[in-house]
Amino acid sequence: MGENQFGVRNVMEAPIATTRLSNQALVCMPPRAAKYTLAEWKMSNDHRCRNTEDQQQLADRILGECQRIREETSERTSIMKATSDRRMEERISDIEFNKTELQLQRKELCLELESLSVYKNRLQDCLSSLQTNALSICRKCLMLRDGRVGIDLVVDEVERALQQEIATILGGQSLLEKALEQLNEQMRRLRSTRYLVDRDLQYKQAAIDLDKESLSIKQTDLCLPVYEGHTGFDPANIMVDEYNAYSNKNVQQAANAVTNARPIKVFIDTILKQVIDDLWNAFNKCNYEFNERIKDTKQTKAKLEDMHRETTQKIVDMQNNIVELQKSLLAKEGYIGLAHTRLDRRTQRVGAELVKDSPGQSLYYECEMLRHSTEQLQQMLREANASLRFLLQAQIQLEEDINVKMNTLKIDEVDCLTLRSTMDFHAY
Structure with missing residues (x-):
């Protein structure tokens, strides 16, 4: 006898005449599938038809609404694009006018800086010499003396004299810088103003380029990016009045800097003589301390x-x-x-001979x-x-x-x- 798909031995394969009821095994049959009534069948078909008709009516309403929205948004998009193009062209014209004013003032600033640079060269040469020669040598001497070892690494009169000489050099530099300050005070202002003007010109040129590039872009171009963020897309937080005031302020500052810049004459020779005399005195004192320290070291x-x-x-x-x-x-x-x-x-003595004699x-x-x-x-x-x-x-x-x-x-x-x-x- 074989087994069916439920693992139950099929007893019907043997001849019925040769089997007895008491010898037959029990058979577990699967339950039959539930059957629906004719009323349930009709009800299901009617329900499916009603749902389909409702969805078709909803689709008709959506199609009509979509047609209306497409026409309305298309017209509104065309109007807004034309308005944006016109306003961008007006904005480019305004920025170019402000840029022209700034360029004129920048030219005046450069001419004034060139005229004042002649008065600065002499003092700059002196300051450069003190910084690269005298101050560098004194600091190198201090660095070399840090190479002393042991007890000789002491703060002695030579180190104090070197520190004093460095202080004298720095003081001389301070005096020269003060003399130079009267000469280049306006130059610093001119440079600062020119930097602001250059930065403003750079920003304005960048804005012009961006707006012109934006005008050249068409809605039919490929690979146009779409913003998909959740925050506000427009980061601008400066009002038009503030921008105009800022641009006018830069133009006015440049004009005032050019007007107030004048060649200033100072008594450079007197200041230089005073500084050089002080430096020679500090130099001689430091050399004297070096010689004394060398003498003491040799004696020790x-x-x-x-x-x-x-x-x-x-x-x-x-x-x-x-x-x-x-x-x-x-x-x-x-x-x-x-x-x-x-x-x-x-x-090794024995007996009475082992005496303490x-x-x-x-x-x-x-x-x-x-x-x-x-x-x-x-x-x-x-x-x-x-x-x-x-x-x-x-x-x-x-x-x-x-x-x-x-x-x-x-x-x-x-x-x-x-x-x-x-x-x-x-x-x-």
Whole structure:
């Protein structure tokens, strides 16, 4: 017998005559599908027809409304585009007029700046020389002196003199800048005004280009972007009256700057003479402090070298002393061994002979004396070795200090003074 799709063995395949009811297996049959009545069938068809008719009527209303909206929006779009084009053309004309006014004022600004630049060159040359030569050399000397090491890295009179010289140079620069300020005050204003005018011209040209490009764009062009954001699309927050006031203000500022700009004469020679005299005084004082510091460093270096020689001799003496102490200790080892051997052999006596007699006492005191002497020699050897280590450490420190002084002398005498010999102050 086979099995059907429900996994139930099909018992109907066997001959009915040869099977008995008691031997047949139970069969589970699937439930039959529910059937609808004729009234339900008609009701379903009527419902589908009514829904279709309603959707068709709604579609007719939507088609009519869409036709009306298309015609209305098309007309409104054409009107708004024509209005926008006309207003953009008017705006381009207004911007070009303001741009022309600004260009005229910019030309006047450039001519005035060229006329004032002649009065500025002399003071600028002096300031440039102080900055690139004198101030650079003084700061480089300070940087070189930072290369001193150890205890020589000290704030001394030379460093104070260098700081004072730098302060004098900076003060001279300040005086020259004040003299120059009267000359270029209007020049700074002219440059500032020209910058504002250039920026305004740049913005106006960009606005003209954008509007002209916008006018050239047609609705039939391809790849036109569409804004799909949620915020307001127009970021403009400046009113037309504010814009006109801003443009008029730039034109008026440019005109006022040109009107107020006048050549200003100052007593440049007097100021330069005062600055140069102060710089020479600071230069001579700094060189004097350099020479004094070099003299002190050389004296200290010579003293350290003398101490180094003495320390070296002490080290040799201490090394010889340690050798003698070690020899003494080696010499004591034989006596100690002899005394201990004798004591050990006398312990081998038997009976009444193992008596504490005078030879035994003498040997005991000899051992104690030798032990005490050995301890004294060892203590002195330790102290001698410690003293030798300290002397060697002192010798190394003296050598380091001497090297430090040599480094300081090289920096002050060779590097700094050679560098300062190139400094020159003169009236420009």
